[in-house]
Amino acid sequence: MAAPIVESPRSGRISPQYRRTGGSKGNFEMFAWLFMRLSGIVLVVLIFVHLWTSMIAGDGIEGVDFGFVAGKWADPLWQVWDLVMLWLAMLHGTNGVRVIINDYAEKDSTRFWLKNILYVATVVIVVLGTLVIFTFDPCPVVNGVPHVADYCPAP
Amino acid sequence: MSTPTVEKEPASKVDLAPGVGGGGEIPTFDITLKVRRYNPEVSDEAHWDEWKLTMYGTDRVLDALHKVKWEHDGTVSFRRSCAHGVCGSDAMRINGRNRLACKTLLKDLDTSKPILVEPIKGLPVEKDLIVDMEPFFQSYREIMPFLVNRGHEPTRERLQSAEERERFDDTTKCILCAACTSSCPVFWTDGQYFGPAAIVNAHRFIFDSRDDAGDMRLEILNDKEGVWRCRTTFNCSEACPRGIQVTQAIAEVKQAILSRKV
Numbered sequence: 072m073a074a075p076i077v078e079s080p081r082s083g084r085i086s087p088q089y090r091r092t093g094g095s096k097g098n099f100e101m102f103a104w105l106f107m108r109l110s111g112i113v114l115v116v117l118i119f120v121h122l123w124t125s126m127i128a129g130d131g132i133e134g135v136d137f138g139f140v141a142g143k144w145a146d147p148l149w150q151v152w153d154l155v156m157l158w159l160a161m162l163h164g165t166n167g168v169r170v171i172i173n174d175y176a177e178k179d180s181t182r183f184w185l186k187n188i189l190y191v192a193t194v195v196i197v198v199l200g201t202l203v204i205f206t207f208d209p210c211p212v213v214n215g216v217p218h219v220a221d222y223c224p225a226p
Numbered sequence: 227m228s229t230p231t232v233e234k235e236p237a238s239k240v241d242l243a244p245g246v247g248g249g250g251e252i253p254t255f256d257i258t259l260k261v262r263r264y265n266p267e268v269s270d271e272a273h274w275d276e277w278k279l280t281m282y283g284t285d286r287v288l289d290a291l292h293k294v295k296w297e298h299d300g301t302v303s304f305r306r307s308c309a310h311g312v313c314g315s316d317a318m319r320i321n322g323r324n325r326l327a328c329k330t331l332l333k334d335l336d337t338s339k340p341i342l343v344e345p346i347k348g349l350p351v352e353k354d355l356i357v358d359m360e361p362f363f364q365s366y367r368e369i370m371p372f373l374v375n376r377g378h379e380p381t382r383e384r385l386q387s388a389e390e391r392e393r394f395d396d397t398t399k400c401i402l403c404a405a406c407t408s409s410c411p412v413f414w415t416d417g418q419y420f421g422p423a424a425i426v427n428a429h430r431f432i433f434d435s436r437d438d439a440g441d442m443r444l445e446i447l448n449d450k451e452g453v454w455r456c457r458t459t460f461n462c463s464e465a466c467p468r469g470i471q472v473t474q475a476i477a478e479v480k481q482a483i484l485s486r487k488v
Contacts, residue, residue, distance in 0.1 A: 098487055100454035105484065174415055174457070 103166055110163045117156045141209030150204055157200045165193040253283045257332055258340040259290050261302060264351050272351070275299070276340060281332050287320055287343065288327040304355035311467060314403030318355050319344040324405040324465035346408035348417060361417055362404045365424040369446055371431065374439035384436045394433040397426045397475050399468040406462035406472050412455050419455045420447065422462035422472045429475040432482060444483050453480050 125139075126132050143149040168189055176182035210223035217223070257279055264272040277294050288309055295302045307313040309328045316327040321335060321342050335341055349357040375384070400423065407413050407421035428447055432440040447453045453476055462472035 098448060100450045100452070101448060101483060101487060104454045104480070105488070170457075173455075174412055177415065 103170075107163060107166060110159045114156070114159050114163060117152065117159070121152070121156060137209065141207070144204065144207050154201060154204050157204070158197060161193055161197050161200075165189060254280055255283070255333070255337055256280050257290065257337045259294065260340045260342050261291070261294070261354065262342075262344040263302070263354050264345075265301075265353055275302075283333050285332050286328055287318075287325070287330045287332060287335075287341065288316060290332060290341070291327060291343070302355075303353045312401060314401035314467075317346055317403040317405040317408070317467070319346055324409040326403060326405070326467040329467055346404060348408045348410070348414045349404070357404075357408075359404060362407055362421065362423065363402075365407075365420045366402065366427060369420070369424050369428040369431075369443055370439060371427045373431065373434070373437055374442075375436060376438045386435055390435040393435075394430050396470050397430040397433075399470050400426050400430070401468060402427075403467060405465040405467060406470075409461040409465040411459060411461065412457060418451045420449070420452055422456075422476065425453055425456075425476050425479055426470060426472055429479055432479065440482075441486070444479070444486060447479055448483050448487075453483065456480070 124143075125135055144153070169186060172182055172185045172189065176185055210218045212218070258276055259279055260274050260276040262272055263275050277298055279290055279293055281290055281293070288306060291302065291304055295304075304316060304318070304327070306316040306328065308315070311326055311329040314326070317324060318327055319325075319342075320327065320330055324346055327343070332341070343355065345351050345355045345357050349359065349361060351357050402423060404423060406426070407423045410419065410422055412419045413421045425447060428443045431437045432443050456473070456476045458473055458477070460473050462476075463470070463474070466472055
């Protein structure tokens, strides 16, 4: 009869290396821990206000379209709001995944590569998102042809 | 007292039906005990052995292991010393939960299914239920589990108020059985995390008013493998045979580091 078992974590797979490799100087892990708690609290406020203004206030979900987003980002308040939300959410999420990689990756090389992929993805998304928030133009002129929409000024 | 009662008290105040022996018979039941066996001299693979045993209502898992070792298979290996929940030698995984074999009554387990007994996880198995405890004690030694006092040595005992003693009372109960550390999923990954037991024993001195090395211990536990790796899964609190609120103790050490640094 096959008994339901989970293999012992270090049986035969990893040679036991218990000696901690050098003490870490600095307080990075402490600040990471603190950041998770503080950003979490701030994000709850940011996200629920964001959801309310987009989904419930005004026309509700029916009112969400390209023009709605364009109108929102014309206001510096919502630019800053979305910027803070983007950065906090990305850093909060990245740190969460970093911690999960630390907890679950078994080899140092796996851990190294997974974290590098994670950091590159984070940088790309944060940079792109920030650019979009500040350079967003709802009525672009492409090859001399202006975009036509009822919210764009008449050419 | 002026009313001497001549009437003699009966030996037992409970009426026993005739034919029932002495203090009442202990119910017996049959169990199946499955033990995860490993002997590196025979095979690199672990396997399960099982025995059908008739046990009593007062028996513990340790009694079942004794019965196997003494009457069925003398090669079954496990640690135990006091057998009464104080020495911390016989922590093992019983039905998937870290328990002391000497404190787990068989009647409290589901005896309709086989009772699974495995060595505690995350530490290298040496034979059967015996694991190498050295990594566990290494973390324990690193947090300096001894009183450090820089003042003059008093001629009498070091005084402490009841409130000061109460502050760390919970963490003095640790018996170093490793049930908490070996139930921690973070410790399972690579064994680098200090583990709940080391932090509990650091807590015991950090919050001791007579001790002067709290800052040093907090600095040690501020390591990347220190308290910040705790994910509050509460496995340790659930596993502790002494009922120590381990996760709370870890949280208190986190707070102490934060309030000192920030």
